[in-house]
Amino acid sequence: MMPKQDKTAVFAAGFIFFAGISATGLLIPRHHGWMLLFAYFSAFFAYIWLCKSEIKLTHLLAIGVTARLILFLGLPSLSDDLYRFIWDGALLREGFSPYAGLPAEYLSLGIPGVDQKLYDQLNSQPYYSVYPPLNQLLFWISTTIGTTWLTQANLLRCFFLMADLGSVYFLRQLLSHQKNHSVIGWFFLNPLLILEATGNIHFEGLVVFFILLGLYTLEKNRTISSGIGFGLAAATKLLPLIFLPAILMKKWLKEGATVTIVAGLVVSISLIPFVNSALLSGMQSSLGLYFQKFEFNASVYFLLREAGFWFRGYNIIGTLGPTLSVLTLLGVLGLALNGQRRKWPLSKTMLFSLSLYLLLATTVHPWYILPLIALGLLSGFYYPIVWSLMIFVTYFGYQEAGFELSTLWIVLEYGVVLSTFAIELIRSHEKST
Incomplete structure (x- = not known):
């Protein structure tokens, strides 16, 4: 039984936790x-x-669920992406493709729910929708059932709450050899996961669930189910496709090929209802802008961009963005080969692959690192936990008139994260020798 003094400390921590989550979200x-x-x-x-603290698993889960339910009381305050979700869902509900035109092109058509009030909330007015089909399905469900922005937001939040609980289940199964359930707390109570997935309604929370589903079923040699899991992850966010080389090389030909083929089929099937020239041209346009125009909280890219200013006199993102993408692909392939040669667990290869992608990316929003948290816990690395703390300094850049973040904050963020990663890497190497 926990001593009374320890109980008091836990109650105090719980109060601070709920207060901090409520105030932030x-x-x-x-x-x-x-x-x-x-x-x-x-x-x-x-x-x-x-x-x-020595808290029962049921209590950890109760704290995590309660923190998420608190966020159901209001609309997201840290992100306005929700309004594009509602916009796309309203278009689908009325039989229009969200990929076929820019928001301004639909505004004058008198589509129910697609009005000036919602349009004014969009942060992506000049861009075609880039959200994959599985996301669009959830947008459609939320706008078909919900009648207000808050009810539509909360319907989406229900999916993320269930996804987080499902992720806990698969984490426990994958870590069944560990008797200490505190690792579940490190995942389920993580403030960034709570705020960015359930609170701000970012789909990386759903991606985590599908990735863990894919890993668990692959461990059980259920390759088709694993392919479906990884395919649904990629149908939610295309980024999990970078894990396929690691899967293919880890399981080699038969099993790895089955997972890869099934995942590709799932993604392809999810696209069928939307495949047309408008989808291809719209997504190509928006993805091109992403790699050649958008820049946020980058590390290696910002260093190279400054070199470009020094030698060329202008921002070289137009060539640097695609170049870093190619280097990322080559690096992911190299990690997959190295992981196979060194007999790394698949989760470790995936962790390093995603970390490499984020270090070379031109844009790294806080919610992008959520899959790292689960993969890190599976692999015994805690630098993603540190990153989930440090990456929140990017919110310090938001001003009423726009966004401007001092380079010092970015240097602090990546300095702490990379130092933690280096220490953990050295320790893991010492343990293996």
Whole structure:
């Protein structure tokens, strides 16, 4: 039985945790940077406290579910992506393709729910929709059933809450050799996961569930089910496709090929309802902008961009973005080969592959790192936990008039994360020798 003093400390940590999550996700405007960071860092401090306490698994789950349900009380305050979700869902509900035109082209058609009020909330007015078909299905469900923005948001949040609980189940199965259930707390109570998935409704939470489904079924030699899991992950966000080389080489020809083929079929089938020239041209246009125009919280890219300014006198993102994409592909293939040669667990190869992608990317939003948290816990690496703390400094750049983040914050973020990664890598190498 836990001593009374320890119980008091846990109750205090729980109170700070709920207060920090509530303040960060509901109460503090995004441009109030110092207040936001204080609330988030407080929640993170309580998160560490709770995970290091001897708490029953059921209590950990209750705390995590409660924190998520609190966020159901309001619309996302840290992200306005929700409004594009509602926009796309309303178009689908009325029989229009969200890929066929720009938002402004639909505004004058008198489509129910697609109005000026919603249009004014969009952060992507000049861009075609880039959200994959599985996302669009959930958008359609939420706008078909929900009648207000909040009910539509909460319907989507229900999917993410269930996905997080499903992720806990697969994590427990994959880590069944560990008797200490605190690793579940490190995942389920992670403030970034709670705020960015359930709170801000970013689909990486769903991606985590499908990735863990794919890993668990692959471990059980259910290759078709595994292919479906990884395929659904890629149908939600295309990024999980970078894991296929590791899967193919880890299981070699028969099993790896089956998973890869099935995953490809799942992604292809999900695209069938939308395949037309508008889809291809619209997504090509938006993806081209992503790799050649967008830049946010990058590491290697920002260093090379500064070199470009020095030698060329202008921003070289137009050539640097695609070049880094090619280097990422080559690096992922190299990691897959090295992982096979060194007999790494598949989760470790996937962890390093995704980390490489994020280090070379031109855009790294906080929610992009959510899959790293689960893969890190499976592989025994905790630098993704550290990153989930440090990446929140990017919110310090939001101002009422726009976004401007000092380079010092980015240097601090990546300096801490890469130092933690280096220490863990050295320790893991020492253990293996």
